[in-house]
Amino acid sequence: MAVTHTIYDEDWTDHHAVGLEHSGVAFVDVDMCEATNERSVFTECTFTNVRFNCSTQTDVAFLNCKFVGCNFFDATFTRCKLVGSAFDRCTFELLKVDQGDWSFVAMPGAKLGSAEFTGVRMREADLSGARCEGGSFRDVDLSGAALQKADLTRCDLRGSDLSGLDPQATELRQAIITADQATTIAIALGLDVRVA
Template sequence: MAERMGGRSAPKTESTIRDWDDADPSGQTYSRVLFVDSDLTEVNNHRGVFEECVFRGVRFNASVHHEAAFVNCTFVRCSFFDSTFTRCKLMGSMFDDCTYNLMKVEGGDWSFVGLPGANLTGVELSGTKLREADLTGLRAGKSVLRNVDLSGASMQRADFTGADLRGSDLSTLDPLSVTLKDAIVDLPQAIVITTSLGLEVRP
């Protein structure tokens, strides 16, 4: 399992739910629960709260999550195909060996999230906080990362080939340690990147 930033271990779970089919987590709160091999395809989760839970082999395909919370959770070998997260809180959660095809994230707070080596190719994130997130080795080719707060995020060896980064905070991005070929940036971002390369911008 991928390590959390600082080498912190995942919280220990206290109960287990297997094959959690026909689930409706809306308005419910779950704490330190291990969910195993459950099918949450097309689940509509409105304000469900998961605290320090572990999801192993759970399918979130085509699920919709609105103002829900997954705080300090761990996701292992989960599928998020065509899932949607709107104004959700995932602070401190860790993702390991998951798939994210066509996932969409709008708003919300994903600060301190661990996504090392994740393949976010084609994923759309808009207006999301990813402060101090672990994005080491991230593969985000042709993804949309618009107006995303990436301040303090670890982005070494990240690949943003062809990604739309306009409006995102790139103040801590080291252009020499990431791949930015054909990435789309706005003028203020271009100045930030140019300045970080030690160049002086003049009219």
């Protein structure tokens, strides 16, 4: 979709929004630090150098949106839908994502070591080359996700769907998993797992 409108260099700090609807809008250099946003819908919008620091997004949909050079320091996303959205050169320190649908999201090479994802659907998400050392993906649906060359060292993966994980193409040293997940990974390695 072509850009229909541009919002440039605006200060939305501490702004409280409910039920906004934007389609094909370009947000450039907008400061959304500590803003709260509820039940809004952004469709095929672009966010360039937007600061989401310490903001709270609740039941918000970002559908097929693109985020370039955005800062998500200590931002919280609760039950949000980001299906088909893409992130390029964004920062995610202390990002918290609770529930919601992030399927088909593109986050290749993202640094997610201090981020927390809990109960999120991330089916067929592109996390190739993502640096998730020490991060947390608890009860996350990662079925079909691209995890090639991702670094999951010391990552808490308990309860997550790892059925599509190739343990030979992903770094898993000291990752935290359950016994059931260990069996899934062993089978992926071609081992014959037996009860006794």
